[in-house]
Amino acid sequence: MYQSFNPTTRTLMGPGPSDVNPRILSAMGKPTIGHLDPEFIRLMDELKGLLQFAFRTRNELTIPISAPGSAGMETCFVNLVSPGDKVVVCQNGVFGSRMADNVRRLGGEAVIVEQEWGRAVDPEALQKALKANPGAKIVAFVHAETSTGARSDARQLCEIARQSDCLTIVDCVTSLAGCDVDIDGWGADAVYSGTQKCLSCAPGLSPVSFNERAVEVFKNRQTPVSSWFLDLNLVMGYWGEGQTRAYHHTAPVNALYGLHEALLILSEEGLEASWQRHTSNHLALRAGLEALGMSFIVPEPERLTQLNAVTIPEGVDEAAVRKQLLQQFNLEIGAGLGSLAGKVWRIGLMGYASNPKNVMLCVNALEAVLSQYNVHINRGEATAAVLAAYG
Numbered sequence: 001m002y003q004s005f006n007p008t009t010r011t012l013m014g015p016g017p018s019d020v021n022p023r024i025l026s027a028m029g030k031p032t033i034g035h036l037d038p039e040f041i042r043l044m045d046e047l048k049g050l051l052q053f054a055f056r057t058r059n060e061l062t063i064p065i066s067a068p069g070s071a072g073m074e075t076c077f078v079n080l081v082s083p084g085d086k087v088v089v090c091q092n093g094v095f096g097s098r099m100a101d102n103v104r105r106l107g108g109e110a111v112i113v114e115q116e117w118g119r120a121v122d123p124e125a126l127q128k129a130l131k132a133n134p135g136a137k138i139v140a141f142v143h144a145e146t147s148t149g150a151r152s153d154a155r156q157l158c159e160i161a162r163q164s165d166c167l168t169i170v171d172c173v174t175s176l177a178g179c180d181v182d183i184d185g186w187g188a189d190a191v192y193s194g195t196q197k198c199l200s201c202a203p204g205l206s207p208v209s210f211n212e213r214a215v216e217v218f219k220n221r222q223t224p225v226s227s228w229f230l231d232l233n234l235v236m237g238y239w240g241e242g243q244t245r246a247y248h249h250t251a252p253v254n255a256l257y258g259l260h261e262a263l264l265i266l267s268e269e270g271l272e273a274s275w276q277r278h279t280s281n282h283l284a285l286r287a288g289l290e291a292l293g294m295s296f297i298v299p300e301p302e303r304l305t306q307l308n309a310v311t312i313p314e315g316v317d318e319a320a321v322r323k324q325l326l327q328q329f330n331l332e333i334g335a336g337l338g339s340l341a342g343k344v345w346r347i348g349l350m351g352y353a354s355n356p357k358n359v360m361l362c363v364n365a366l367e368a369v370l371s372q373y374n375v376h377i378n379r380g381e382a383t384a385a386v387l388a389a390y391g
């Protein structure tokens, strides 16, 4: 017989989803109401305001798309790219490749700025590509590459794109709430994020934000947006301002309660305080991992604090270690993706999961498990290093 599903409580320190704050889970368990109920409309208005706060933007069109981060990515491309458009895509990991795939599927031409995995996007390489492609309409890049742990300089890349009169599409899925995101300050035109990384909400929603320049583009397209569900001209009829909210699709009501609570928690903590917390826990984790003999693949100035990609010690079966961590300690860490598969672990410290208890658990569990292999470890050193890092 089938029974109710009762998942084990895990500690989620992979590339996402991250641990969900219990406050968010209980918000999601509140009674479902109609998606056109005046009370729900009030929640939607608050959500827009809270998202504007999190993204640091005044963009009117700042809403959650009713699907995960990948749908936010697709929303940006499907609305802004028309057949024949040239789009410069900076590619320094898995998610940049997906952007290029989006462009090609829409009949656009993807000009790739290739960057070694584990490094930030090179601003000079972007400049060169724009010079060589004067007809380019859009520049797309990932702020925080979750596949490698590298953070690119979004402000500078947006500035370079603007000088060539290009719109920007910026992936902020892993950066939002974890490190400095400043949509209006950067002058980014279209951005998307996710709920399950540093917002510590359940997966399944994608906050997006479009400025006036970007809105003009999809309002004045020569060809209709090829996706019905993600066509913002239609979605705005439901999420837009004004009294007349028309049915587009049934909003994921309870998921949106969760996002509202997640953003409220972020506003209570404050953006800067949240970024600072991610930094201090990253530094402590780093001290512990380095004491265990692991090293970071991303050079320090380009490193994310919320996603730590580290080398695997010689002679260690990396999949077996992850399996043991999950089975014995209920601790999930991430494997390498793409060209980094089998070469790195990706240890997330995202949102609610970015805390000293998780840092200690991860370092201690890794020390215990790695000690079974022929790896040189001075027992106790890593814990001391973590403590010292916290001061």
Ligand SMILES: *Cc1c(COP(=O)(O)O)cnc(C)c1O
Residues within 6 Å of the ligand: 016, 068, 069, 070, 071, 073, 095, 142, 144, 145, 146, 147, 171, 173, 174, 194, 203, 204
């Ligand atoms: C996780 C992630 C995505 C995709 O989000 P999903 O919710 O898994 O669809 C896109 N970009 C980056 C940088 C991510 O980390």
